[in-house]
Amino acid sequence: MSDDTPDLRRVFDRALIARRRGRAASTLPDADFLLTEATQAIAERLAVVLRDFPRAVCLGAQDGRLARALADDRRIGTVISTESCPAMLAGLPHPRLAADEEILPFAAASLDLVVAPLSLHWVNDLPGTLAQIRRALRPDGLFLAVLFGGGTLRELRGSLLQAEADLVGGASLRIDPFLDVRDAGGLLQRAGFALPVADTEILTVRYADPLRLLADLRAMGWTNALAGRSRRPLRRDVLAHALEIYAERHHDPDGRIRASFEFVHLSGWAPHESQQQPLRPGTARMRLAEALGTREQPAGDKAGGADR
Numbered sequence: 001m002s003d004d005t006p007d008l009r010r011v012f013d014r015a016l017i018a019r020r021r022g023r024a025a026s027t028l029p030d031a032d033f034l035l036t037e038a039t040q041a042i043a044e045r046l047a048v049v050l051r052d053f054p055r056a057v058c059l060g061a062q063d064g065r066l067a068r069a070l071a072d073d074r075r076i077g078t079v080i081s082t083e084s085c086p087a088m089l090a091g092l093p094h095p096r097l098a099a100d101e102e103i104l105p106f107a108a109a110s111l112d113l114v115v116a117p118l119s120l121h122w123v124n125d126l127p128g129t130l131a132q133i134r135r136a137l138r139p140d141g142l143f144l145a146v147l148f149g150g151g152t153l154r155e156l157r158g159s160l161l162q163a164e165a166d167l168v169g170g171a172s173l174r175i176d177p178f179l180d181v182r183d184a185g186g187l188l189q190r191a192g193f194a195l196p197v198a199d200t201e202i203l204t205v206r207y208a209d210p211l212r213l214l215a216d217l218r219a220m221g222w223t224n225a226l227a228g229r230s231r232r233p234l235r236r237d238v239l240a241h242a243l244e245i246y247a248e249r250h251h252d253p254d255g256r257i258r259a260s261f262e263f264v265h266l267s268g269w270a271p272h273e274s275q276q277q278p279l280r281p282g283t284a285r286m287r288l289a290e291a292l293g294t295r296e297q298p299a300g301d302k303a304g305g306a307d308r
Contacts, residue, residue: 012122012176013227014102018085021062024221025087028063031219034261037203038117038146039066041265045144046115051075053113053142057082059133060101060119064092076113101129106136109270116145121178122225130191140272143193148178149200149262155250156213156242156259160234163242172230181264193268194275200264206256210246213259 028035043066054077058067061081070079071093082099083089089098099105101116102123114133123129133143157175164171184198207213217223250258269275 010124010227012124012225013229014084014100014122014124017122017221017225020223020225021085021221022087024219025063025085025091027219028221031216032063032065033205034203034220035062035065035118038263039069041146041263042066042115042117042144043069045265045267046070046073046113046142049142053077055111056080056113056115057106057111057136059099059104059114059116059145060084061092061096062088062117062119066115066117067093070113070115104129104132104136106132108135109138109141111136112138112141114141114143116143116147118146118148120145121147122176126179127187127190130187130193134192134268134270137270139270140274141270143266143268143270145266147184147264147266149264150178150180151200151202151260151262152178154260155246155257156210159210159242159246159249160238162245163238167235167238167241172232173226173228174224174230174234176224176226178262179264181262184264184266188266188268191268192271194271196266196268198264198266200262203261203263205259205261206252207259208256210243210257213257 052075056070056076056078057080058064058070059082061067061083064081067079067081070076078095079093081089081092081096082101083092083096084098084100086098089096097105101119102125114137120126120129130143137143153175160174161171181198181200185196188196188198205213207216247257252258
């Protein structure tokens with residue numbers, strides 16, 4: 001493949017992501033609220049699991065807060081922190097390991113727990129990464145992750161698209177695409193996880209003005225990383241118009257603007273014979289109508305109901 005031929009499998013520029021996260025290593029503490037939320041969400045879901053995890057990995061550990069929380073949990077033994085960004089890696093607790101989320105270095109059935117706090121939504125092959133995680137887990141091992149969902153930054157996305165359409169006559173993708181929760185469960189099943197669960201929540205953050213939102217995104221290193229992004233800088237008049245649109249359409253009565261961040265929560269287990277299994281077809285002991293307390297309707301008849 002020549003340098004001029006686009007690689008359709010490469011959605012994100014991983015080298016650019018690493019550089020931006022490297023610059024953000026020193027500024028992340030000023031805008032770490034989303035990472036704090038993701039860490040708490042994973043810790044809360046893990047707290048209800050009544051079992052021990054001798055060997056755990058925090059995948060894409062960022063500033064290490066989740067890895068440290070796991071290390072303080074008496075049910076968890078060794079916690080290995082991984083990072084693809086050298087600047088982030090240097091601040092992580094030991095044991096730590098340089099590893100790209102797209103190419104995991106773990107042997108098959110070598111881990112009991114894998115967690116990923118806001119680190120997997122920028123991999124180019126999410127199904128492949130999930131399959132690698134599943135392979136690395138021992139039977140009955142657990143995977144927990146939080147990723148950005150498609151509703152993330154919807155206000156900013158719409159404002160930028162409208163501003164470019166108004167002033168340029170076209171639009172470029174300025175906000176990264178993220179996971180649709182409707183696809184998440186299927187991806188877990190495809191990777192071989194048992195008991196897959198995918199759910200979502202929207203976090204609404206309020207700002208005095210849109211510029212503060214942009215400053216936080218830069219501080220987190222979470223700006224446009226699309227491989228096919230426009231290389232032309234956003235014109236100042238387009239940006240100004242986008243901020244006007246944003247403030248006009250997405251403000252509260254007190255004048256503050258809203259920014260949405262969608263968290264997609266994923267969980268799945270490596271299959272094990274002790275796990276709950278679905279019944280084989282034909283082995284049910286009760287008819288569905290009996291369980292629901294309703295009268296069974298013969299095929300071909302129409303049950304009564306409200307008009308539409």
